[in-house]
Structure formats: C-alpha cells, structure tokens
Amino acid sequence: MRADLDPLRLYSTFDFAEHRTLVAAVSGGSDSLALLFLTKSWLDRIAPDTKLVAVTVDHGLRPGSAAEAEEVAKIAARHRVAHRTMTWTGEKPKTGVPAAARLARYRLLAEAARLEGTDVILTGHTADDQAETVLMRSQRGTSDDDARGLAGMAPVTLFDGATWIVRPLLGTRRRALRDYLRGIGESWLDDPTNVNQLFERPRVRAALTGAEDGRVETALDMAAQVGEERLRLGDGAAALIRAHASLPGLIRLDPTFAGAETTTAVYALRILLGVAGGTPHLPDAARAAALFGRFGREFFCATLSRTALDARRDGIFLRREARNLPAPLTPADNAAWDGRFRLRVERPPSDALVAPLGSTQAKKAGIEGVNAPASLIRAAQATLPALWRGGECLGVLTAKSEPYGVSAMPIAAPWALFLPGFDLAPATAIAELIFAETPPAPPLRSHIGSKA
C-alpha cells in the first residue's frame, strides 16, 4: 500500500480510545467506500473490538437512490461491516435543495450515531473536496464569513453540539483513493448529482478535474495557512473574551477592551455581537472594525447584527435589540428560540406559550448586586424568553429558572449547528461567558486548547 494511504498515518492525529463504536458515512462513491475499507483494515489491526457501522443516507431525491443504499449495504455485508440506511422522509423544499439535503444528511447521520451509542461520524471528504471548498469560497468573495472561510473544512467539526464529524482523508487526493480501490478489486457508484453543472460544487469540480497546474496544491496551501491563522486569532479572541463578564441577556466588556490589539479585538467583538444577537453568521468585519475604532473615544449607542451596543463610561454593553423577537409559540423540547436559547421542556402546562418577557415584566424583576446600569439590565431581560398563559407571565426562562419544567439553555448561535475545530477556543470561552454547555473534548490525539 502507498505510504500516504497507510491507515496508521491517516489516523495518527485522531484518538478514538474511548470509543467502542464508530460510524462511517458511506454514500457508495469512491471516497467514502475507500474510507470504509481503510478504516476497517485499521480497526482490524489496532482495535478489533471497536464496532464499525456504515451509514447511508437515502435522500429520496432521485429514482434509484434506495437501490444504491441497498448496494452499499451488500458491499458492507461482504466486508463484515454493519450497515444502516437512514431515509430523508417528509416534505422536500422547492428551492435550496442541496443545502436542505446537506442539513438533513447530517441530522440523519447524527441520529444514526446516537442510535449506535457513539458521537463520531467519519466522512470521506478528500483533499480535492478541500480545494473545491476553498475555491468556491474565494470565488464568492470574502464578505460572507470573511477570510476565515478560506481555512476550508476542519479535520474535526462538532455538529449540533453533540456529534463529531471527523475527516481522516482531508489530506488525500481522490485519484489515490480510486487507485487503491482498483488495486483491491472494488468498484464504486457514481452519483449523477456530482456532475450536474447546475450546482456550484460540480462546476468547480469539473474545472479542477485533471488540473495539473498546481491549482489544487495552491488552494490546499492557502487552507493550511489560513487554518493556522484562524487558530491563532481564535486563541487571542478567547483570551480577550475570558477577561469579560455577562449576565443573562447582557454582556459587559470592560472599558479596557478599547485598548486591545485591533485584529484580535475586532474578531472577538464580531463573535460577541453574533452571540448577543443570536445570528448564525458573524457580522461584517468592516462594520465591526468601525465600531471598535470608536471605543475609548466616544460614548454611543449603535445596533449591528440584531445587537444593541451601548458604549458607556463604565463599560461596553451588548444585548439583543428589542425588535423582531420571536412571536409566541408552543414550547417544544430542543427547539431553538431566537438563535440564543435552546428550550428544555419537561411538563409544559397545556395552553402555555413561550414569548419574550417584555419591558413591563422586566421592570418587576430584581436586579440587585449586578455591575451594570439598571436600565440596560431591564432592557436585556425584556428580550429573554418567558412562559406565558393567557395574559399571565409564569416566569422567565433561563438555565436556572424553569417554571413548570420549562427552561432555556443559552447557545452560541454562530456555532450552534457546525463548530469547526479551528474555533474551539473562542467557542469554549463564549460558552463559559454565557453559561452555555462547553463543547466536549474533540477526538484528537494532542488536543492542546484549540489545536484542531
């Protein structure tokens, strides 16, 4: 076997010692089948008692997809690997199908992992996928999630706060995997979606196929470089975030924040704005930099990314702005609320609704012993979720206040769904700041802080 495909090397950075079971996401394409066989041979060598389960998601979007899943099941059986098919049922959207299918796929893979009692899903993302991701992001421009996105995919990403997506083949070229499959006499299924030029990724893929002009290598070098930079910046932002404090709904930055190193402070500010406002994307870097430039020079109020910011003499305060809060809804367990909270529901009274506490109720709430202006604390509390029945408020919902067994756990919106390993340090610092659950340790051999 080629040295670059030696499973001992592919898996050298990961640590699954605590895992009795691993799930491999296998579509039946060359990359994921190679992943399956390489992982199986690695486990046979070093951990024969660890169970490997191949999981195929049938998106039900093409005729023949169920037969393909059955084909993968047969291949897995031939290699004495357990197999599960997870089917995407229910209504399919009319537009945005690739993004919806991707989310449904990860939800179903995470569900399969949960059913198997593991929190690891191995995927077959390759160096070619990584180069495509970097090129797509650079072609789209950097305004969306700025240059950080050029780091590409991380070797490990936490999905939905609970399941690790692990990508052992991220440094391996697709053609090496196909050579390996041919070498062991295995064939693979070709997914027609992968060559459908109506979609962005297949177009980029087609442009890169056979490109021997170094474009793939350049993209991979860029990803590695930006990934390092993102880790470094994330560590700096985490240290800054740790120096500040918050109360439910209100983040207080010490006035000394204005004197912090600009690049790190602007990154930390963007994270804090995204978290306070409950938005999945960080706010625009230029607008955050403009706000940061005013700190220490003037006192002002501004809004950005659904966050109201008050720069005062005794601190910089961030809270969710009062506009466009969620309409009253029936509480459901695990439902996200305003991007900022996840509801936990044990025994809701029938006819109770979750709605913002509102300013009238906030005025009645106690605010003693808290180092922030009373008016801001009340304005922040007004945006918290509360349980209501008829016109009566049954209580504010936080991690600790749980009327009728209904509570609200804070979540960091930018990382609620996908937390790339690059961002573990700032995500952990934010979790501590807002009293959210801290991310679990990643399945990496040398997990030194954020080195993911």
Ligand SMILES: Nc1ncnc2c1ncn2[C@@H]1O[C@H](COP(=O)(O)OP(=O)(O)OP(=O)(O)O)[C@@H](O)[C@H]1O
């Ligand atoms: N139908 C499927 N069933 C199981 N696993 C799948 C399926 N489709 C994709 N995967 C997993 O995801 C990996 C990447 O697949 P692919 O490149 O097609 O997805 P993508 O949508 O481009 O990637 P991403 O999910 O990161 O956006 C595959 O190697 C495989 O491990």
